[in-house]
Amino acid sequence: MSEIILKPKEQPLVPIEANNVTPDVFAGKTLEEIKNLGIWHGNRQDRLSKFFDIEGESSENPSEIKIIIDGSVPKTKWIGKAMTAGEILVKGDVNMYVGADMKGGKILVEGNAASWPGQDMQGGELTIMGNAGDYVGSAYRGDWRGMSGGLITVHGNVGNEIAEYMLGGKMVIKGNVSIMPGVHMNGGLLIIEGNVVARVGGEMKGGTIVVKGIIDEFLAGFKYLGIERDLNLEGEIIEGAYHKFKGDLATKGASGIVYAAVAGNSHIAPY
Amino acid sequence: MEHIIKNGIVYDPLNNIDGEQKDICIKDGKIVDSVSADANVTDASGQIIMPGGVDPHTHIAGAKVNVGRMIRPEDSKKDVVGRAPGQRGGSGFSVPSTFMTGYRYAQMGYTTAMEAAMPPLLARHTHEEFHDTPIIDHAAYPLFGNNWFVMQYLKEGDLDKTAAYASWLLRATKGYAIKIVNPAGTEAWAWGGNVHGIDDPAPYFDVTGGEIIKGLAEVNEMLGLPHPIHLHCNDLGHPGNYETTLKSFDIPKGIKANPITGNRDKVLYATHVQFHSYGGTNWRDFVSEAPKIADYVNKNDHIVIDVGQVTLDETTTMTADGPMEYDLHTLNGLKWANCDVELETGSGVVPFIYSGKAPVPSSQWAIGLELFLLVNDPEKICLTTDSPNAGPFTRYPRVMSWLMSNKYREDMIENHVHKWAQKKTSIATIDREYSFFEIAQISRATPAKVLGLSDTKGHLGVGADADIAIYPFNPETQDPSTDYMKLEEALTAASYVFKDGEIVVKDGKVVNIGLPGRCYWVNSIYDEELEKQIVGEVETMFKRYYSVNFANYAVQDEYLPRSTPVDGVIL
Numbered sequence: 001m002s003e004i005i006l007k008p009k010e011q012p013l014v015p016i017e018a019n020n021v022t023p024d025v026f027a028g029k030t031l032e033e034i035k036n037l038g039i040w041h042g043n044r045q046d047r048l049s050k051f052f053d054i055e056g057e058s059s060e061n062p063s064e065i066k067i068i069i070d071g072s073v074p075k076t077k078w079i080g081k082a083m084t085a086g087e088i089l090v091k092g093d094v095n096m097y098v099g100a101d102m103k104g105g106k107i108l109v110e111g112n113a114a115s116w117p118g119q120d121m122q123g124g125e126l127t128i129m130g131n132a133g134d135y136v137g138s139a140y141r142g143d144w145r146g147m148s149g150g151l152i153t154v155h156g157n158v159g160n161e162i163a164e165y166m167l168g169g170k171m172v173i174k175g176n177v178s179i180m181p182g183v184h185m186n187g188g189l190l191i192i193e194g195n196v197v198a199r200v201g202g203e204m205k206g207g208t209i210v211v212k213g214i215i216d217e218f219l220a221g222f223k224y225l226g227i228e229r230d231l232n233l234e235g236e237i238i239e240g241a242y243h244k245f246k247g248d249l250a251t252k253g254a255s256g257i258v259y260a261a262v263a264g265n266s267h268i269a270p271y
Numbered sequence: 272m273e274h275i276i277k278n279g280i281v282y283d284p285l286n287n288i289d290g291e292q293k294d295i296c297i298k299d300g301k302i303v304d305s306v307s308a309d310a311n312v313t314d315a316s317g318q319i320i321m322p323g324g325v326d327p328h329t330h331i332a333g334a335k336v337n338v339g340r341m342i343r344p345e346d347s348k349k350d351v352v353g354r355a356p357g358q359r360g361g362s363g364f365s366v367p368s369t370f371m372t373g374y375r376y377a378q379m380g381y382t383t384a385m386e387a388a389m390p391p392l393l394a395r396h397t398h399e400e401f402h403d404t405p406i407i408d409h410a411a412y413p414l415f416g417n418n419w420f421v422m423q424y425l426k427e428g429d430l431d432k433t434a435a436y437a438s439w440l441l442r443a444t445k446g447y448a449i450k451i452v453n454p455a456g457t458e459a460w461a462w463g464g465n466v467h468g469i470d471d472p473a474p475y476f477d478v479t480g481g482e483i484i485k486g487l488a489e490v491n492e493m494l495g496l497p498h499p500i501h502l503h504c505n506d507l508g509h510p511g512n513y514e515t516t517l518k519s520f521d522i523p524k525g526i527k528a529n530p531i532t533g534n535r536d537k538v539l540y541a542t543h544v545q546f547h548s549y550g551g552t553n554w555r556d557f558v559s560e561a562p563k564i565a566d567y568v569n570k571n572d573h574i575v576i577d578v579g580q581v582t583l584d585e586t587t588t589m590t591a592d593g594p595m596e597y598d599l600h601t602l603n604g605l606k607w608a609n610c611d612v613e614l615e616t617g618s619g620v621v622p623f624i625y626s627g628k629a630p631v632p633s634s635q636w637a638i639g640l641e642l643f644l645l646v647n648d649p650e651k652i653c654l655t656t657d658s659p660n661a662g663p664f665t666r667y668p669r670v671m672s673w674l675m676s677n678k679y680r681e682d683m684i685e686n687h688v689h690k691w692a693q694k695k696t697s698i699a700t701i702d703r704e705y706s707f708f709e710i711a712q713i714s715r716a717t718p719a720k721v722l723g724l725s726d727t728k729g730h731l732g733v734g735a736d737a738d739i740a741i742y743p744f745n746p747e748t749q750d751p752s753t754d755y756m757k758l759e760e761a762l763t764a765a766s767y768v769f770k771d772g773e774i775v776v777k778d779g780k781v782v783n784i785g786l787p788g789r790c791y792w793v794n795s796i797y798d799e800e801l802e803k804q805i806v807g808e809v810e811t812m813f814k815r816y817y818s819v820n821f822a823n824y825a826v827q828d829e830y831l832p833r834s835t836p837v838d839g840v841i842l
Binding site for chain 1: 342343344345346348605606
């Protein structure tokens, strides 16, 4: 694995758009060419080297490249956009759209991510050790075809409308979630280990949501199917007892499934 | 400024020129007999020359087009073009931004495009978008078919009042033609319903679609308009609708064409007929009835149609046929926008994916081609995709290539569309191939003539506007029937496009936006005294029902940077 290290200089006030920071773009380029890559800053292009000290060595093959962003880049968007292979490690925070349109490879963010991580993701692995904002693994604005593959793991808490229009793949949130996770979901698996404020699976038509914590408020459009133990989902055993619901029947022909842990969720079971 | 285009192979149907090598001379924006030795020379050896394309039915400006842009950010995302020197950036695959719309028409060699549905109340918005649509000449057709005044006057049986209102409205909105969309149906939609066929009355007004078509067809000739009534029939997109279509076609038969400007002989322009050529009773037993429709067109001389060819793309449907859009939304489950335009009309917008893997879109694709290939006379049929309803206008080159190459169609039928295309239609049995002359007819000559603009548009004779497309395809050495991919490329990116005698496109790229496009509108005054009375009645209705003040309704001249009035009757 050849490593390329990007040491952030001072982050600008106006965020930069680092969609060129991927193993696919770096592959086959010399260090000098990488330093000179264009990067959008507001309405003009600057060179990558304006914002990062860059060292290391590239490779012909993107899967042989590991990009290390050696510090926090809270004003940098689109890291790893549409990457197909290789690895990116960010030793700090990132701005919006990390791993958007990602098709393969791995991204690990050690800090927090802003909104839209893994937008329209199709494959690969995106891991965020800290918290993330809204719309984790969601569709592009207006689109009804969202994340279709890959794995997103967030170890901290996340915001609203995660997994919106999700079609496939898997998302694991270890922390707590705000409102409307899995809204309009059509497929895939969303596992929430913490608590949810409200409206899990609003207008979902397909797919599966597992909530291990407490759902404060649950939607009326779900039909109660009873208690199920030790779920077997996509070959993974999720231990414990769960209330099982089907919905959201506010949508015609809906057959999404929501599992809510029996412990702590007696207020949403219909007895 | 003088210009001479040398040695091109010219297709100019209105002047009966079929592939002759010929020089074209240009002076001061017009085509002339000869130019001086100082003229700029463009060499078009081994290339095709046609008049600039004329699109008689497209949706490029106005409220519903903008709603299409607004509800589809994902359509904008997938097609983004950065700015270039002298040009703006833009975005949108099926509903491009205004500037990109102008550039893209020009790149294909199209220099005139007509917005086919303008709600009168939103005429200002439409003209504002025209203002920002560079290069192409344009006009807009105000919607009349569900208008309260029209329905009221027709209910009273008063054609004179209808005519006086129509001529006033055309001037007030700077409109060009009488557009009728699902007559009586969009008004019924305001009450939550629709009409079925031409004999179903609108609520309250109690006039039927058939009566509205007949009344407005007569009014159209009383006013001597350059274009016939422009009709979007009832029952669009419903299996079994071909009977309604044929009945509608028959209504204006016998009315005499009376254009003051131009020399059309037709009294009916029926649009996107592909969507109106379906048999059966539901989507399972649905079949093509395009042969019956084509047969009617072949046997009757009062009608011109355009096709509305499905291009098998993900696109955005938008029409003043509000109830149809609701039906479409319930069918495909995708997002839907609905719009009510007070006393005048309504509209809806729904994204649609015409997938070659799906049975119905594949059949629709074949039905459009059946119409093109079974209507014998290219003077009766125009090329459109009802852009963006059946596909974006940027696919015209592909449609032309399908028409010119049976081999291309065979490849589509065998490898790219659902077997329903063969099962439900006759497309696989037709081997006709269009010639370049016929392509120039359906995309230039026929639309220009039926629009009443064939004095200056759609041909390359002396006196015509110097709107000229040159395509890098050599008909003497290349065969469109086998070289169809090359043909599609050539038609997509003209080597030169002249607009008003200036080069605006070179090698498929816009190099100059030239003058603002002309805006054609009809200047007609039917009866000044009666008109005063009508305007009084309209003002009363404004006070009672409209959300805008009467004084703010009419589009003032300042909205038209290149106002080009065309005369109707002036009594």
